[in-house]
Amino acid sequence: MPSMEDRRVLDLPLERAWKIGKNSFEILPQLMPEYFESIDLEEGDGGPGSVFVLTMGPGGRGRVVRERVDMRDDDRHKLKHTTIEGGDPRYSSFSSSIKYESGPYRNTTIRTWTAKYTPAPGVWAPPPEDLKGLSEKITETLHNYAAENPDYCAY
Template sequence: MGVVTYDSEITSSIPPAKMFKAAVLDADNIIPKVLPQAIRSIEVLEGDGGPGTIKLINFGEGSQYKTVKHKVETLDKENFAYCYSIIEGDPLGTTFEKISYDVKITASPDGGSVCKSTSKYYTIGEVDLPEGKIKAGKEKASAMFKAIEAYLVANPDAY
């Protein structure tokens, strides 16, 4: 097994506490609302949202995938940090054992936030990941973050 790691950073005009609440704590509700073409629904299969929780994500009609299960590894509400792993589903295929995401939202000097994410791809055997595939994944994550930001800007009283 190999591990391939990539980092990304996205800025937002939304303060960290508000962005964390929407993008992480209420992701099950807000993501299907702001990106219905990508994510149809998110269901909690077991757990209470904290570490150990297993969720089923049902992708929308426009996605190349149908479903994925992810497991919450850590949830630090005070420091706006979250780690989860894709443990089952179409994106893993025969290439990956799991894919983990470490997310931390911090304050930016202008009152907004910076979302720093580290993605770790645990491969089955030695695999060379094409740069285009990684770039596409980063673009999808950025689009989701920006869609949540747009929703919060349009609905300032939410969260």
């Protein structure tokens, strides 16, 4: 299964970066309405087995996407989601994981996003650079919001 990765160093302590990342569904529609009209928890409590419904805005081509949480590990600071319905039709399967770990400097965090995907049968599908770009934009938006709002997801 092909994969791609993006790593970023964030100027945030690990625990705060993790808290922001795992709770991003609560604020992304407010911060990025052009991509996320709404993100609703359809099943579960946000942990493994939960299902989120993402109603995409114009930048997300107006699709409704259902994602299942496969893993949320608070001790290892890892999340994994799999698209189960409404994803990019170029791919028959798509999953992404995000891992947060201590960064190279005090109060920094390394965020690693990894996507695994399978092109749909009979379709030429390039690597999902647009989804990688969206992940980068989400990270940048959340990071900027955290910098401007020091109480957001503070300990």
